[in-house]
Every structure is written in structure tokens, then in C-alpha cells.
Amino acid sequence: MEIAVLAPLLVVVLFAALAAGLWIGFALIAVGLVAMLAASTAPVTLVFATKVWGSLTVWDLTSLPMFIWMGEILVRSRLSSDMFEGLAPFTRRLPGRLLHVNVLGCALFAAVSGSSAATTATIGRMSIPELTARGYDPKMAIGTLAGAGTFGFLIPPSIILIVYGAATEQSIAQLFLAGLVPGVMLAAMFSGYIMIWAMLNPTRMPDIEPAVNGRDSLRALARLLPVVGLIIAVIGSIYAGIASPTEAAVIGVVGAMILAWATGAASWRGIGDSLMAASTTTCMIAFIMAGAGFLTVAMGYTGIPRALAAWIGAMDLSPYALLAALTVFFIIMGMFLDGISIVVLTVSIILPMVTAVGLDPIWFGVFLVIVVEMSQITPPVGFNLFVLQKITGRDILQLAGYALPFFLILVAAVALLSVFPQIALWLPRTM
């Protein structure tokens, strides 16, 4: 079947399946199946199992349930609400107040986790209930998290930079360094947006916390310490060479258990419940990953992503026009496929055209990560949205609306990065 017919057909199948209320994982499998039957002679029966087996028996994925489990323990033991209690007095004067916790929390957590889904799930599980209970506008509480959750990819360690580095033979260490400053810049842009929003919408902010004296602020600080200490311990375990980034998630689980026991908040039942909750969340995300893996291989057989990328290459664009075209391409592809799949499927077509116009491959890796981050929060297929639906019970389309301002900030960040490539390249070039 011609790509010009097949591609729209697949989009229609996906939208119909999702609109009818088919579960996301099944919807992706359905699209993959249609694509395979229409465009490939390979035996689809075994393709599914082979690919799903391959995309889920991945060591790095094991940190996902661990981080989620850690978050569940902290929530159940009230350690996470203590942390918000502790932070509240210190953010009184900051426009946007505790909303910044999502940005800061995700940025910190992203320094441990290479995955955006894990970042969103863990921080969101703790912050969303707290922020809503404290009267923050859910739209902002959820939107900031959707946006900041994508830091998992940009701030090292990053699964996607590892995939890109391996596929293009670029130094992963250099890529990690290149992601650092843009990561901080994005965090600043998100926080800036929160401040402006809070100043423009004072009525939608909760009442200000009462002022505290010196002794109270010490007490507040003490409530902050356990969780902050835990995060530092997890990061520290990596840099002290005690654990690999994947293993560090288990330090988080054990640390959370110890804290829960030390504060008398733990029970065997609570630990069991937290593990069951982490299990269902992981199964939910992994089932969608299975569907996405199958859809990815089906796309590989159909050749659609390669053909589209090659089509852009054939236009012979100037560097800026090429980047603009690629951004649009990735945004559209990112609506339907998960970001890592797009990088894997198209990098061998795209990298040669990018280097041909004189762009730096390390810089392009960072560019890719930010456009891929966008795909996490665009409907209908966006992993951060799925995680948030699980946490908040709100619908994906509604969540995508909350995330829209942050999507636009990501677009602005890509523009900034294109005009000032030094933002990414300065650090790796000087070190």
C-alpha cells in the first residue's frame, strides 16, 4: 500500500480506537496490526511476541517500579506531606509558591532517573494530592508536573541520550554535559512562567501561609530533611560508586522504608499496599510500552518514518528551515509514537542531513531530546499524560490542555537553542 494512503489510514484507526474507549495499549497494538497487514509480508504473529519480549526485557526498565514504589512508601508514611509542610514557609514570598516544587522536584529527581515516566509518576504521586489539598489550581498543579516531568530525559542521566549516543557513536559523557545547561534553562523558563501566571492570577492562588518565626522555621526545616536527605542519598550512591544509576532506585526504596520505620509510620500492610500500587502503575505503563514497541517495529516495516524524514531531506533546506521542518516532523510523529521510537527509527536518515548542513551532532542530540520531551505531553500518545491520568483520574485530552503552556515553552526553548547553540555546547566544549 502507498504511504500516502497508509499513513492517514493508520491515523484514522488510532483515533477511532481511542475515541471508542479502547485501552491505549490495545489501540497501539491495533494500529501496529493494521500497518503490518497492509504493508509487510513478515509473519505478524511472531513479530509481536519477539518485539514485546525484546522491548520489555530491558534492565534499565527495572528502575521504573522501584522509583514508583519509593514514591508510594513516602506518600503512605506522610513523609511527602511533611516535606510540603516544611517547604511552605520558605516559599511564601515567591510568586507561585509551592507550584515550584514540581519544577524543582522533577529537576532533582531527573538527576537520578533517566526516564520521564518515572519522574512524572514518582514526583506526581507525592505532589499532586498535596498541592490540590492546599488549594492550588489543579490546572497549574498538573500542568507544571506534566511539563517538568519531561526533565527526566534532558537532565543526565538520560535514556534517550544513551540511545542516541549509541546509535550515532557520539560520546554519552559529552551528551550528558550538553544536556545540563539546557535542562537548567528549561527549569528556569518553567519557574518563570509559574511566577508570571501567579502574579496575573492572584485569585486562583490559595491563601498565603501564615508567617513563621525563627523557631517554627527550624521545625519546618526538620520536616523537610528526611525526603531531601533521601534524594541526596540516592544521587550520592551513584557518585560514590555504590550503585549504578539503575540500581540507585533500590537505594531509594530501602531508604524510604527505613525513614518510614524510623518515623513510626510504617507497617507491613503499608509496605505491601505500596508495592501493589507500584505494581499496577508499572503494569499499566509497561503494557503501553509493549504496544508502542510493536507499533515501532510495524513502522519500521512500513518505512513511513524513514520516507517522511527522507522527504524532508530532499527539500534541501537551509539549517534554520531544516530545524523548523524537523521540529514540525517530530511534533507530528510525537503525537502518535513515543519519543525514543522516533529517534531510533529516523536517526540514520536524519543525522546525515543534519551534519551536511553543518550542525553539531552533540548539539543535535540535545535538540532531539527537547522535541522528544514534547511528544511526552502531546495527545493522543504521550506517556506523561498516561501517568497523570492514572494519578489524577482526569482525562488525557483535558490533561493535554493543562500541559499546553509547557509544550509552548518547550517550543520556545528549541528556538532559543537553535539561535544560541552555545547553550548546549558551551559546557562540553570547555570541560
Add this chain to the structure above:
Amino acid sequence: MRQTLDRLYTGALMLAAAAFAAIAALVLVQILGRLIDRGARLIGAAPLGITVPSLAEIGGMLFLSAVFLGLAGTFCRGGHVRVGLLTGALPPRIARPLEALVLILAAGLCLFATWSSVLQTWDSWVYDSVSFGMVRVPLWLPQGVMTLGLILLLVALLDGLVTLLRGGTPGYAAQEQGEA
């Protein structure tokens, strides 16, 4: 019957949880082994070299097994996400048949997935496929668990369909409404 099925889903989900916990335990042994070695080197003793062989590979297989064992239980708890905004606005006389159609579709896709997984398990058994790491794990084992999990999900989907057609509300739907 109802109770037996529910126990089956929950039991498999608990096994999944146990598999996730097993990953944590193995990683912990690995980390402790590393700490002991480091301590030994500090005091000038010979490192014991306690490691979990093939941890990465075995961890990956445990992850896959856990995910598939937990699919049915997650489904029954309304844990799998979907777009509900559009169907939620429909009147019941359209929504119920549409839901039945969705369940039939999902069951059909799940049947395809299950069959695919059966073929893979069979293939690995016939060709005696094994993992490539230090521990030689026969692949039909975790692939068999994957098949079992998919069969269980298929049962859960059909279970939901039967409940719906009998005029009842399937467990997952009650949970989904409870959450929203």
C-alpha cells in the same frame, strides 16, 4: 465462579508484586556485595567478590514476567488508562453496546497477542533457546509466564464482556468511575 476469578487475578498480581520485590532484593545483594568488597579493600583484605550473576539479564526477565502477570489484576482495578472523555458523554443506550464492542475488540487483540506469545514460547522450547549471559536461562520459561499473563488478561476481558452483556457493571468500570 466470580470469587474464583477475582482471586485468580489478584493472586497473579501478587506474584507480579513479588517479582518486583525480588528485583529489589537481588539489586540489594549486589550493592551490599560491592560495599563489603570496598570495606575489605580498605582494611587490606581480599575482596569476596559477591555479585549476582547475570543480574541485568535476570532483572529484565523478572520485569517482563511481573508486568504480564500483573496485567489482568491491573485491568480489573481499572488500572489501564484510556480516553474516556468522548464515551463518557454518550447516553447509556449507546454507551453500553459501544463498551461491549470495545471489549470484543480488546479480547480479539489480546487473543492475537496470546497466540503470538504461545508461538514464541513453543519456538524457544523447540529450538532450546537460552539467554546469552553468564546464567543459562531457558527462554521458554519467562516467555511462558508472558503467555500465562496474556491468557489471564484474555479471561478478564471476556469476564468483563459477559458481565456487561448480562446487564451488570464489570469490576473495572466501577473502579474507573470511582477514580474519576
Add this chain to the structure above:
Amino acid sequence: ETWDMPTPYGDSVFHTANIIEFAEDVTEATDGDLEITVHSAGSLFAHPEIKDAVRRGLAPIGETLMSRLANEDPIFAIDSIPFLASNYDDAMKLWEASRPMVEEKLAEQGLTLLYAVPWPGQSLFTAGPVESTADLEGAAFRAYNNATERLAQLMGAVPTQIETGDIPTAFSTGRADAMITSPSTGVSSQAWDFVSNYTELQAWLPKNMVIVNSRAFDALSDDTKAAVLEAAAAAETRGWEMSKAETAEKLAVLEENGMTISDPSETLSAELAEIGETMTAEWLEEAGEEGQSVVDAYHAE
């Protein structure tokens, strides 16, 4: 006809470059009757899935590291026995001696071997100079399969599992002190950031092999089959030369970036030769008479 070909490594790796040339040769020789679409960097199937994907007919042709199949049959591990064949000439002799057996074992799975090309020899990366194995006593030594684990033990080091992507972090945080790998991996992981010494051992030269599904291959016309085999033979010759060039090139990059390149001391060489004999003997125990016949054929050449 179009064949999808999954391969594990990125386009800039010389194995992939060689495969792309092979695919072009096939298209040209068959006048477009057979086109091979190369899906590099694991974009269709990732490395662990490729062999089974080809065997199951999901992709008619693919590339994989031969020693990944070591757990299926010891013969696939023959190019990963340390110090059995530790230069290109010996590696070629070993390949010639072992090829019939490898082909036979693959045929049992319905796979046809087209060609195999080695990686540059595996050498030692360490933080300081290594004069003898005593310098590696108690060091955390990266092991990624049975052979490297055993090698570490025999050298008195502690085998440590480190995934490829984790190498820089592991070394810079002290979870690993030494590794044995090709200069290619040394350069791609920027080894100079975390180790300073490279000891040229060429302990073994592991090979990537290109395999086809026998049913798919037999379904080709005789002319096309001949064209594929001819292109494969050319790719093998070309690949071995590319591999040698790669060794020189990547060594130069390591040196440019300030790594100390040295040959093993006499003590180290002697110790390692002994370890090699031990490991060959252990491999023969596992591989039995079949293995013995291959090793005999190798030594006879």
C-alpha cells in the same frame, strides 16, 4: 524483492558501513531483483532479538555477534577464548578452521552463514600501567560474559558486571577499575576520560556474522543466490581489511587523547599465555571432540 535487514550497530561503525556496501553490491549484481533495506542501530530488532528474528523468518537476513550464541553451543565462543588467536592472521586461521562447524550448527537452526568480520582485538584499559597480573589483584574488572568473568578470576581480579552505556559512570565512580575491550569501544566511550593506560593484548578478535534465513535464501533464484554469495565473499575480504584499518585508526585516537599505549611486558605475556591455555582447556572440556577437531585443524595450519 526487498529484504529487511536488522543490524545492531550505528551507521558510523565500520561493520554497518560494510553491510551497507554489501547491500548495494547485491542490488547492483541482481539488477534490483533483490534489494536489502538495512535497519541499523537496532531500529527494527535490537541486538538480543536479531538472531531469533532471522530464524523465525521475521527478517530474512541480519547481523549478530557470534559469541552472543555461546550459551547455545560452545563453538560460537571459539573466537572469544583469550589468547587462542590474538592477531589478525591467527584469527583468520581460526575462522577458516571453525567456519564449517559454525555453518553446520547454524544450519541446524535453519540459518545460512554469509560471512563474518572481526572487531579489532580486545585489549586492556586500566588506570595505571600493568606489568603483571599482580597489578590487577583485587581490581574490579568488567565482565560481560562467562569468558570475561573467568578471565578476571584467573588474573586475580574481581569480575564486575557493567552495561556498555554505564562504562563511563562506572569507571569514574570507582565501580570498575579495568576492562578488556576493543579500541573501538574505547574510543566510543571516550576511555581517556577515566583510564590512562592501554595495553595492546589483542586477546581475542570477536566476530560479527551476517546470517540469512535458509528458507528465504533457498527461495531465491540460482542467479540471485550466486550474486548474494559473491557479494558476501567480497564483504568478508573488505571487512577484514576495514577491521585492520579500524584498529590503527582508533589506536591513534586513543593516543591523540593522551592515553599511554604499550605492549605487554614479558611477564604479563607469559602469565596471559598460561591463562589462555587454561581457558582453551576448559573450553575443550565443554566442546568435546567437535571442539578438539576444530582446535587441531587450527594448529595444523
